[in-house]
Amino acid sequence: MARYTRIPGSIALITLMNPPVNALSAAVRQGITDTVGRAVSDPEVKAVVLCGENGKFCGGADIREFAGPMTGPPLIPMIDAIEAAEKPVVAAIEGIALGGGLELALACHYRIAHVKARLGLPEVTLGLLPGAGGTQRLPRLIGVPAALDLIVTGRHVSAQEALKLGIVDQVTDGNIQEVAMEFAQSMSATLNSRC
Numbered sequence: 030m031a032r033y034t035r036i037p038g039s040i041a042l043i044t045l046m047n048p049p050v051n052a053l054s055a056a057v058r059q060g061i062t063d064t065v066g067r068a069v070s071d072p073e074v075k076a077v078v079l080c081g082e083n084g085k086f087c088g089g090a091d092i093r094e095f096a097g098p099m100t101g102p103p104l105i106p107m108i109d110a111i112e113a114a115e116k117p118v119v120a121a122i123e124g125i126a127l128g129g130g131l132e133l134a135l136a137c138h139y140r141i142a143h144v145k146a147r148l149g150l151p152e153v154t155l156g157l158l159p160g161a162g163g164t165q166r167l168p169r170l171i172g173v174p175a176a177l178d179l180i181v182t183g184r185h186v187s188a189q190e191a192l193k194l195g196i197v198d199q200v201t202d203g204n205i206q207e208v209a210m211e212f213a214q215s216m217s218a219t220l221n222s223r224c
């Protein structure tokens with residue numbers, strides 16, 4: 030599931046909740062779909078921050094659901110709806126953003142990573158491709174050679190390497206949610222001043 034919190038200053042904070050790694054189970058995908066829709070349709074909300082509970086952004090597909098039939102909202106429309114949001118959406122990446130978790134972050138408009146975070150697309154190690162937009166969004170962001178390296182090796186990168194490659198916009202050793210909310214607030218103020 031996902032928790033929706035309205036923060037004073039017109040920010041909606043969406044927290045992925047699925048221990049141990051906040052994987053994208055059917056309930057989490059439903060939670061993200063519902064809370065993003067709520068944030069987008071609330072005129073008081075000017076920007077959105079997406080984070081994960083307990084120091085982990087998202088470990089990707091929930092491997093516990095691989096054995097059964099797929100239920101819940103499909104991943105791609107959920108991710109596309111985030112990219113299409115007409116309000117800045119910031120991913121606050123702490124711990125891990127792997128597989129579908131990184132694809133989720135790539136659909137956000139900005140990404141802030143904690144200095145200890147690790148990011149990657151390990152799908153290849155499971156015999157899969159990053160099929161939720163990762164093979165498009167990552168090359169657009171960092172170029173084909175660097176994206177191919179991550180996609181075909183499945184290796185994890187540190188927050189600092191992610192910053193150098195251009196996957197994340199900022200790295201912090203502070204409180205990731207506070208930093209991301211401050212960033213979201215300033216992005217929303219910048220966008221509004223241009224309108």
Ligand SMILES: CCCCCCCC/C=C\C/C=C/C(=O)SCCNC(=O)CCNC(=O)[C@H](O)C(C)(C)COP(=O)(O)OP(=O)(O)OC[C@H]1O[C@@H](n2cnc3c(N)ncnc32)[C@H](O)[C@@H]1OP(=O)(O)O
Pocket residue numbers: 049050052053088089090091092093094095096097098099104125127128129130151152155157160161
């Ligand atoms: C047919 C139905 C399919 C439905 C799916 C549809 C939705 C999305 C579909 C596709 C797109 C996305 C694809 C992907 O995301 S593929 C990538 C999936 N993720 C991974 O491969 C990550 C695998 N995990 C790891 O690399 C590591 O576990 C770690 C780096 C996250 C953490 O490492 P470490 O700190 O060493 O801890 P452990 O390895 O011991 O793990 C702790 C604990 O967490 C559980 N766990 C880890 N990953 C997942 C996961 N993705 N889903 C669920 N649970 C996960 C792990 O099993 C341990 O549990 P415990 O033994 O009970 O403690």
